[in-house]
Amino acid sequence: MIHTLNVRSSKREDLVDITSRVAELIRRESKSEGICYLFVQHTTAGITINENADPNVGRDMLYALARLIPKDDPNYRHNEDNSDAHIKSSLTGHSAYVPFQDGRLLLGRWQGIFLCEFDGPRERTVKVCLF
Amino acid sequence: MIHTLNVRSSKREDLVDITSRVAELIRRESKSEGICYLFVQHTTAGITINENADPNVGRDMLYALARLIPKDDPNYRHNEDNSDAHIKSSLTGHSAYVPFQDGRLLLGRWQGIFLCEFDGPRERTVKVCLF
């Protein structure tokens, strides 16, 4: 089953926790065991799994990525002023899967699923496939 | 169904767009909905999804990776002069999956699939699994 999540980011660089929305899709699924595949259909956004208890973890990740891949670099040639966003999205990746069992995501205690916005704010599309 | 794509790179660091070859495998597949799994069987090449409209996006990505992970660093201990390539391949990753539906890859409008060559030019092998 392939679902579509619309996810709104609120800043140029933002991590949006989508864990509860994904968990809800699993709960409604008839299949009890399988893989939940997430796929971001964009080239300046990514997806990652990380701690969602302390929001500073996500903040520190965006800080470190911005330090490594600065927004402005005179050597970039792509002229839409968002090369940093494209590069960051390839570093986090555009997909993440999580196994599920008995209708529950097999996430670790501290893990959450985040859309990584690198060129927002925007509305983004995430495909969620349960097989 | 597991297919093998042979992909030729033309430079030491190169992004080779394999989107149309993967799409063709999906079109010939009898299954209409599922996941297309790509897997690179190498340790100095990776795979990524990013914009394939402006080739400068890929160029900027290779530029940024080379700036972060220089080819020559006196602290590397692996003595084949390609530690940078091994490291970059773990950052992009060796696999990427894309859902498909009605015989079409569910890629976003700007997304393409690229073999990331970090120690070429060479011929590389990509396994494409449709399940």
Added chain:
Amino acid sequence: MIHTLNVRSSKREDLVDITSRVAELIRRESKSEGICYLFVQHTTAGITINENADPNVGRDMLYALARLIPKDDPNYRHNEDNSDAHIKSSLTGHSAYVPFQDGRLLLGRWQGIFLCEFDGPRERTVKVCLF
């Protein structure tokens, strides 16, 4: 089928080769063809595929990651002194899949599967799903 591997790391930053343990699970599996999904249930550990012939490859990767994402940075705000580990885990990712056929992982000649420990030593849990 969903299995659980317990993996012990021996240093703060460590790569633990789990290839043979994963291969053994595949050998015992009744299904001969499919995808082996690995999923790390932690936020300060990741998983990657890279060369397991020369241990210096893994050492160089940990060195490069430590240079890019230093353990101590006064700008980090997460106060558990392990922001670097969280960030690195999102760069390598928390999952890796490998196709299998005829009871064998379709790894390339030089590829091995490594748990990436970034805040050890600890015992970690890896879910291995064969579908």
